[in-house]
Amino acid sequence: MTYDHKNNERKNKPHLAYEDDLQQDKQQEKNNPTVSHQLLSNPQNLSPADIITLQRTIGNQAVQRLINPAKDEAENEKEDLKTVSEPTPRYHIESTTHAAQRVPVAGRQDEAGATASDPGVGWNYQYDVSFAGSKCILAIKTKINPIAHSDGRAVPTADEVKQVKKNTNKAFQQVWDNEFVLVETDTKKKYSLRTKLDFVDSGEDLSVSLYSGDGRANLEEWYVDGDTLTLAHEIGHQMGLLDEYEDPTVADRATAASPGIHTDHSIMGNYYVEGMDQAEVKLRHGKHIATDISTATGRNFSAIKPNKVVMLLRRIMGWFY
Numbered sequence: 140m141t142y143d144h145k146n147n148e149r150k151n152k153p154h155l156a157y158e159d160d161l162q163q164d165k166q167q168e169k170n171n172p173t174v175s176h177q178l179l180s181n182p183q184n185l186s187p188a189d190i191i192t193l194q195r196t197i198g199n200q201a202v203q204r205l206i207n208p209a210k211d212e213a214e215n216e217k218e219d220l221k222t223v224s225e226p227t228p229r230y231h232i233e234s235t236t237h238a239a240q241r242v243p244v245a246g247r248q249d250e251a252g253a254t255a256s257d258p259g260v261g262w263n264y265q266y267d268v269s270f271a272g273s274k275c276i277l278a279i280k281t282k283i284n285p286i287a288h289s290d291g292r293a294v295p296t297a298d299e300v301k302q303v304k305k306n307t308n309k310a311f312q313q314v315w316d317n318e319f320v321l322v323e324t325d326t327k328k329k330y331s332l333r334t335k336l337d338f339v340d341s342g343e344d345l346s347v348s349l350y351s352g353d354g355r356a357n358l359e360e361w362y363v364d365g366d367t368l369t370l371a372h373e374i375g376h377q378m379g380l381l382d383e384y385e386d387p388t389v390a391d392r393a394t395a396a397s398p399g400i401h402t403d404h405s406i407m408g409n410y411y412v413e414g415m416d417q418a419e420v421k422l423r424h425g426k427h428i429a430t431d432i433s434t435a436t437g438r439n440f441s442a443i444k445p446n447k448v449v450m451l452l453r454r455i456m457g458w459f460y
């Protein structure tokens with residue numbers, strides 16, 4: 140296993156909690172309808188004409204119901220989105236409800252070693268969130284420090300740094316962006332969890348050393364030619380998520396039967412073996428993030444993971460409100 144040498148660990152969370160998550164994931168997958176591969180494989184390529192077609196095909200009310208099925212019909216009528224070309228009123232209402240204030244979210248993870256001689260490890264993580272309309276935007280301020288490698292490799296060039304920023308943000312968004320909905324307990328309001336990296340020179344949440352060539356990446360050491368899916372995995376740790384693959388030095392992941400192991404194509408698991416193109420986020424990840432956001436904001440959120448059609452529609456509608 141070479142893709143990650145963060146010695147993760149977890150506090151002894153009850154075994155059953157994880158099995159619960161797994162069951163829910165399975166149930167959700169079962170409930171999800173099969174969706175058009177063409178529609179979903181590259182939703183960012185949808186043109187405005189495609190979107191209008193989609194709206195016309197499905198209907199605004201249907202879209203609204205998908206976005207917020209808890210609402211009753213009368214309210215749907217009242218709040219039904221007019222057309223793609225009339226987004227202003229909703230945006231105005233939402234933007235005055237929640238100012239786009241960025242709230243810092245921080246936490247720490249610690250995983251115990253498997254034996255007395257295994258050190259185990261822990262790490263601090265942080266990011267910030269802001270709320271805008273139907274979205275909760277999770278941003279990780281990331282500082283890239285291009286440096287020479289101890290083996291003599293040169294400092295990455297400015298162009299290489301630029302390319303790494305672009306590729307990493309793309310991979311991060313492909314894996315994590317618009318996968319979960321946060322439901323606020325008090326208001327029942329739903330927010331799509333949107334994720335992005337903000338590259339900064341100071342005030343960073345995450346500081347990364349960037350080396351030329353390829354090598355074994357971890358959360359804080361990246362390589363210009365490294366695999367970007369692995370960086371999407373590493374950035375998962377910056378949102379407080381644990382590794383889920385077997386590691387004999389970590390108590391909860393010491394054997395294949397250990398409670399911290401997941402073999403369900405998780406982006407935090409052993410996707411090298413299970414299939415890189417099948418690696419995906421899981422509801423348990425969204426739940427962890429929702430808990431941290433609840434603590435940081437003083438608002439109570441749960442996480443759900445709707446199917447990809449619903450998430451695509453939420454993303455499209457999120458452009459307008």
Ligand SMILES: [Zn+2]
Pocket residue numbers: 143145372373376381382
């Ligand atoms: Zn990892």
